[in-house]
Amino acid sequence: MVLLDIIFYAFVAVVFIQAVFYIFFFGRFAFLKAKKVSSKNIPISVIICAKNEAKNLKAFIPSIISQDYSDFEIVLINDASNDNTLEVIKDFEKQNSNIKVVDVKNTEAFWGNKKYALTLGIKASKNEFLLFTDADCKPLSKHWIKEMSSHFNNKKSIVLGYGSYSKIKNSFINKLVRFETLITAVNYFSFAKLGIPYMGVGRNLAYTKKEFFNANGFINHIKVRSGDDDLFINQVANRKNTAICFSKQSFTDSIPKTSFKNWFRQKRRHVSTASHYKLKHKILLTLIYSSQLLFWLLIIPLFTFMYNWQITSGLILFRFILQYIILGKSSKKLDETDLLFFLPLLEIFLIIIQLTIFINNLISKPNHWK
Template identity: 65%
Template sequence: MLILEVLFYSFATVVVIQVLYYTLIFGNFAFLKHSKTTSETPPVSVIICAKNEAENIKNFLPSVLNQDYHNFEVVLINDSSKDDTLEVFEDFKSKYDNIKIVNVKNIEAFWGNKKYALSLGIKAATNNHLLFTDADCKPLSKHWIKEMSSSFTKTNTIVLGYGGYNKIKHSFLNKLIRFETLLTATQYFSYAKIGLPYMGVGRNLAYHRDEFFNVNGFIKHMKVRSGDDDLFINEVATSKNTVIQYKKNSFTVSVAKTNFKDWFKQKRRHVSTAKYYKTKHQLLLGLFYITQVLFWTLGITLLYTTYLWPFALGLVILRFLCQYLSLGFSAKKLNEIDTIFLLPILEITLIIMQFSIFITNKISKPNYWK
């Protein structure tokens, strides 16, 4: 009985921590109302780095080039592609006069390093306001550049946007991918709102070029293959220079993986950068994940043993209520509301997947970006 009593009070503590996360932290984004943006429309350089992305460039680049914005260029970076990416770039350049091509050839010191390629593209950009997306991304509207750039001010030099994934009917994997994306966005938007910005996603991210040169670019983590988006933001973002943009016209959508193996490989690369985050961010993110795991393990154990089950059940309901409200409002903002219907199943699956990635990355490090 003593063991069960310890488990019960431990479970109560875990639930309190989870409730605080979903209300006091994630609620900052979930229940946030749109604020007014500026009317500034600065010249923008859209930067796209591509490696073996010929088909995606053909399909998605027109949606960038046809943006309704008065002054922008598109910097296309060919990162030593083996397919026809460079030829596709050159074909588009012959039709549009606002394209600049940066052709990157591998050198021994930076073999296959996306950050090296991006650095060359940033240096080649004409404008100081930089907007980043990926070759397999499509802006959801013709006002993407306008919405993202309107968040810039003299003090707001970093803009965190939302990059979602395409929806595939009757696909559990697709819902899992989009649920993970929703949860991640809810976290980085919320932390930014409370003055602790810790990451952004390269699918939709903007910052002033001075932020890049003030810290010598990616030099501090150049040897880490991933992290051109989250590690850079973790280094330079502060409560004073970072703003979020979540209007639907500012969204981009990417092609989601269609098999678990490819997605697992992709997430291994993304997760591998977390250990380089600032300590305070690691602690906050780690505590959330640990209490997620403990909520399920302790909750199931207590309900199975029926020890003080009415109280245990009440705690379970309280946590789920806060979770559904927080993620539900966030999902509505980010157009991912259909993922909420399978929330418990998706959460358990994601927890198991994240633990598997942690173990796999301990055994062998991912050393690729494509």
């Protein structure tokens, strides 16, 4: 019985920790009201780095060219592709005067390093304000540039946006991919609103050239192949210089992985950068994940032996109600409400996958930028 007592009180503590995070952290974003920000029409450089993306570029670049914005250029970076990516972007350049092509060759020092290619693209851009997306992404409206750029001001030099993944009917892996994306976005938007921003996603991210060069670019983590988005933001973002943009007209949409193997490999690359985050971020993120894992693990012995089952059931119900309210509000903002029906199942799968990724990354290093 002593062991069950310990397990029970540990469960109470875990639910308390979860409640604190949902109310005081994630609630900051869930109940946030979007403020109308006037468009500034500042000159913008949209930067896209592509490696073997000829097909996607043909499909998605037109949605960027057709943006309803008065002053922008598109910097297309060919990162040593071995398909006809360079030919595709040169064709776009011929047809559009506001497109600039940067052709990157592999070098011995920076072989296959996306950060090197991005650095060359940033240097080639003519504008101070930079907006980033990926070659397989498309803006969901013609006002993407306007919405993202409107959050720049004298104090805000970084804008975090939302990059969604396309919905595929009757696909559980698609729901899992999108659920992970939703949870990640809720995390980084909430942390930013609390004044402790820790990451952004390169599918929809903006910052100034001054911010980039003041930090000496990616030099502090140039040897870490991933992290051109989250590690850079983790390094330079703070309470004063970071804004968030979550209007639906500011979203980008990407092609999701359709096989578990490919998605798992992708997430291994993404998760590998977390060990380089600032200590305060690592502590908070570890606490969030650990409390989620323990919540489900501790339920098993408590219900197996029906130990204080009334209180245990009440705590579980309380946590689920709180979770549905917070994630429900957040998913409505990010247009992902269809995921709520599968919430407990998706959460369990994601927790197991994250644990598996952590163990795998301890054993071997993941592959990187194509």
